[in-house]
Amino acid sequence: MYTPRDILLSIEMKKSNILILHDTFLYKWWGERLILMMWKALKADIASGFFSKWSFDLRSEGFTWKMISVSSEVFTKWVRHLKLKYSFLFRTRFLWDYDTVIFSGDSLSAIRNCPWSTKKIYYCHTPPRYIYDLHDLYLWKISWYMRPLFLLGCKVFRYLYERDLKNIDLIITNSKNTQKRIKEYLGYESQVLYPPVDRKRFVWLWQKWYFLSFARLADAKRVDRVVTAFTQLPEEKLVVIYGKNDPQREKIFEIGKWYPNIEFITLDNNDMLYEYIWNARATIYIPIDEDFGMSPVESMSAGKPVLWVDEWWLKETIIHKKTWYVIDAKADIDHIIAWVKYLNPERCLAMKEDSEMQSDTFWLEAFEKELKNIILD
Numbered sequence: 001m002y003t004p005r006d007i008l009l010s011i012e013m014k015k016s017n018i019l020i021l022h023d024t025f026l027y028k029w030w031g032e033r034l035i036l037m038m039w040k041a042l043k044a045d046i047a048s049g050f051f052s053k054w055s056f057d058l059r060s061e062g063f064t065w066k067m068i069s070v071s072s073e074v075f076t077k078w079v080r081h082l083k084l085k086y087s088f089l090f091r092t093r094f095l096w097d098y099d100t101v102i103f104s105g106d107s108l109s110a111i112r113n114c115p116w117s118t119k120k121i122y123y124c125h126t127p128p129r130y131i132y133d134l135h136d137l138y139l140w141k142i143s144w145y146m147r148p149l150f151l152l153g154c155k156v157f158r159y160l161y162e163r164d165l166k167n168i169d170l171i172i173t174n175s176k177n178t179q180k181r182i183k184e185y186l187g188y189e190s191q192v193l194y195p196p197v198d199r200k201r202f203v204w205l206w207q208k209w210y211f212l213s214f215a216r217l218a219d220a221k222r223v224d225r226v227v228t229a230f231t232q233l234p235e236e237k238l239v240v241i242y243g244k245n246d247p248q249r250e251k252i253f254e255i256g257k258w259y260p261n262i263e264f265i266t267l268d269n270n271d272m273l274y275e276y277i278w279n280a281r282a283t284i285y286i287p288i289d290e291d292f293g294m295s296p297v298e299s300m301s302a303g304k305p306v307l308w309v310d311e312w313w314l315k316e317t318i319i320h321k322k323t324w325y326v327i328d329a330k331a332d333i334d335h336i337i338a339w340v341k342y343l344n345p346e347r348c349l350a351m352k353e354d355s356e357m358q359s360d361t362f363w364l365e366a367f368e369k370e371l372k373n374i375i376l377d
Contacts, residue, residue: 024080103121139151226240
């Protein structure tokens with residue numbers, strides 16, 4: 001956990017005229033990694049709702065610019081959501097100090113604290129899914145007596161979100177799929193800037209026997225189906241990497257806890273993630289209508305094929321049966337079992353070169369160049 005000394009600007013720290021405002025550094029997932037890559041390209045300051053001890057240590061990553069925390073750590077989901085909404089609205093007066101502000105995640109309510117002359121850019125990972133495309137899924141998860149309050153909250157937050165969008169100068173997004181979603185639900189045009197992969201870190205090292213899942217343990221990621229499939233595959237090994245704050249972890253632990261071929265691992269540092277990807281046979285990633293999904297791109301960079309679902313954005317980047325194997329969008333457990341059996345070590349190894357070549361689309365250097373052109377133009 002960062003102390004006030006870590007967060008506040010000291011005499012030795014540098015200050016930028018560009019600020020990246022990200023909703024929370026809660027995990028060590030690709031959203032947080034993307035912000036670090038943006039900082040390295042732009043040499044920007046970073047502000048966030050809070051910097052969790054479970055996320056990246058920015059100082060150890062080489063970050064020497066200004067860090068601003070607008071709230072304190074809170075992990076209960078809806079409490080966190082409401083507290084951060086308040087903090088972004090009323091504790092972000094420091095935005096006046098910057099010529100350019102890049103909003104990321106659910107931080108857009110802070111835009112009211114930007115002067116009119118500030119260049120305001122929104123990197124939209126997705127419009128809030130609990131309000132738009134996955135509204136019914138979230139509603140179904142809530143107890144019946146809480147649903148009226150949830151519906152009222154959605155109406156309020158939708159009004160605020162769409163009002164704040166009117167003040168944005170440019171919307172950047174992570175894929176054509178999210179671009180389509182922004183147009184469909186919000187009516188705005190956006191510019192696609194694919195998140196990058198650091199090819200120096202995600203490399204092929206060796207092929208061991210296990211399949212790897214490193215998606216967050218949440219309903220929309222459907223890791224529960226992957227684990228259920230491997231309960232019927234005692235001859236195959238599954239490694240599941242999870243975060244300590246993942247919302248569905250207890251449910252998924254319960255599914256797989258009696259099966260010796262299923263191993264759950266949480267990582268103390270990000271370097272261990274690279275090692276698991278370097279050595280996997282293949283990775284499995286079957287989310288519902290994913291915004292973009294860095295996990296498969298990182299797998300390809302390491303020469304590992306990916307078992308994925310047949311959904312819209314995937315067609316932007318894949319070569320079926322050369323870099324990925326695509327199952328039905330419903331991700332039926334029987335289909336997962338069949339494809340896992342099909343992906344023997346020889347077939348996975350034969351896909352190595354095609355996977356590495358396909359990931360060239362997402363080179364870090366190309367991302368940095370395009371990002372600078374957009375922001376500094």
